Amino acid sequence: MGLIFRCPECEEYVKVSPTLAGLHAHCPSCNVSVPVPDHDMPPDADTASHLYAKKKWEALTAQAQTTAAPATEVFIPPKVAWILGSILVAVLGGILVLAFALQ
Ligand SMILES: [Zn+2]
Numbered sequence: 001m002g003l004i005f006r007c008p009e010c011e012e013y014v015k016v017s018p019t020l021a022g023l024h025a026h027c028p029s030c031n032v033s034v035p036v037p038d039h040d041m042p043p044d045a046d047t048a049s050h051l052y053a054k055k056k057w058e059a060l061t062a063q064a065q066t067t068a069a070p071a072t073e074v075f076i077p078p079k080v081a082w083i084l085g086s087i088l089v090a091v092l093g094g095i096l097v098l099a100f101a102l103q
Contacts, residue, residue, distance in 0.1 A: 004060050005041040007034050013056045015063075 002015040010030035021038040042057060076084075 002060075003036065003040060004057070005037050007032070009034055013053065013060055015060050 001018065003018045003021055004013060004015050006012070007014050007027040007029060009027060009032040012027065012029035014025070014027050014029065014034075016025045016036055020036045023036055024033045025036045026032070027034050
């Protein structure tokens, strides 16, 4: 997960490696060496109302979350889910039919 802060020179949101916290980094937007804070800098009340800044922040944090969290969920394709579902229904239906037939 990267460290996100706002460049004091061009006011662009910049994502850097957390190892640069407290050091200086080159802003990819204006290429000026700027101090990196030791924590994320979310948009404040003023900048949050600025739609572009907010969207940019959300995009950066979303990206950080997707790269940080490994996919632990097992993905079942819809086709397979349908087949498994119909097998389950068929088996349950068969059991019901047998139960009535054996009465
Ligand atoms: Zn900059």
